[in-house]
Amino acid sequence: MVVNGRDDGPADAAPSLQILEQLGQVLAIKLYRLKLSPPPSVPILPCLDHEAMLHEGIAPHIAAYLLDAESGDLHELVVVPRERRVEIDTVSTWGECSETARRRMAGLVSQRFTGHRLTEKGPSWWRGERRVANACRAQVSLRDVLLGSDMPRVKADIDRLQTVGSLMEKQSRVASWGVRTLTSPLLAASGVLLYMVLGRLEARFGQASVTALRYGLISALGAVFLYYGMKAVQLTEMSNRVWKRTAEYNLILNERKRLTDARPR
Numbered sequence: 001m002v003v004n005g006r007d008d009g010p011a012d013a014a015p016s017l018q019i020l021e022q023l024g025q026v027l028a029i030k031l032y033r034l035k036l037s038p039p040p041s042v043p044i045l046p047c048l049d050h051e052a053m054l055h056e057g058i059a060p061h062i063a064a065y066l067l068d069a070e071s072g073d074l075h076e077l078v079v080v081p082r083e084r085r086v087e088i089d090t091v092s093t094w095g096e097c098s099e100t101a102r103r104r105m106a107g108l109v110s111q112r113f114t115g116h117r118l119t120e121k122g123p124s125w126w127r128g129e130r131r132v133a134n135a136c137r138a139q140v141s142l143r144d145v146l147l148g149s150d151m152p153r154v155k156a157d158i159d160r161l162q163t164v165g166s167l168m169e170k171q172s173r174v175a176s177w178g179v180r181t182l183t184s185p186l187l188a189a190s191g192v193l194l195y196m197v198l199g200r201l202e203a204r205f206g207q208a209s210v211t212a213l214r215y216g217l218i219s220a221l222g223a224v225f226l227y228y229g230m231k232a233v234q235l236t237e238m239s240n241r242v243w244k245r246t247a248e249y250n251l252i253l254n255e256r257k258r259l260t261d262a263r264p265r
Contacts, residue, residue: 012037013062016079019112023105024066027146028252033060034081038085038253048244049171059083065093065107073101074142077109080105086113086117088120094133097144134167136161136245145249159240162246168239175232183225190221 013034020227026040032047063078074096078087086109088102100187102120123129123205140157194217204212241251 006148011035011060011081013081014066014081016062016081016127017064018063020062020066020077020079022112023077024068024109025103025106027074028255029065030063030248031056032062036062041259043259045248045251045255048248052244055200065142067147068097068101068105071098071101073097074146075102075105077105078121079113083117083185084115085117088118091121091123094123095137095144096132103147114258118221128234128246129241129242132238132241132245135164139164142249145252151253151257158246158249158253161242161249165239165242165246168235168242172232172235172239175182175228175235178232186225191218194218228254 011034013031017026017029017036017040019124026042028043029036029040030045030047032050036044039094047061050061056216057118059080059082061078061080063076066075066077067073067226068075076092078089078091080087088106088109090097090102106118106120109116123133141153144154144157194214205213237265
């Protein structure tokens, strides 16, 4: 945290964690530029989404996976102390939480985090988050990662998801390469062809009309190629999110193993 132009290091997230523990059982914690002293006996990992951005524009925050004791549903709550804001992230717990449990949790958050603004983060269509969540859940569930007792089986499921993520990345590279390679020559060839073909219509429709038609068709072709280029970018973003979800699951599972081995027998 920067105070009077001096960096005093990460702020303590313990006050936020104390309130989170009143809302449910904390199963895992993600930290971004915050610290916990002393650290609780749960998996603690960095917030991969924001650490990967490599800039300082994101406010420090703590995110926690909670188990609702009443319903058994899973929630992810993100607390941003500097902005006095609490966010319910419904993407990471996709399929693990009912709408009724989410509304009840929102009411509890409003009661416990007085003076904080409550927001809810849903899946983004552009980033393909719903498709990513479904693809991840088809291989391994968040509940198994956080609570599963058969860790070798969960690890095998995560490895399978990692394989799927690698294939998605290769597919996105093929799409991106195809768009970059073909767009310019095809657009240039189409422009020349349209110029030659439509040039024969000038005597019938007039030069102004034919020129407008040329520009319109070229713009339409450019829009089509732009669409496929953006789809290639979207595929890359989705594969990246699958990779980050796999990395997060591996970190949680490794921390669970470490904590289990550290317990006295």
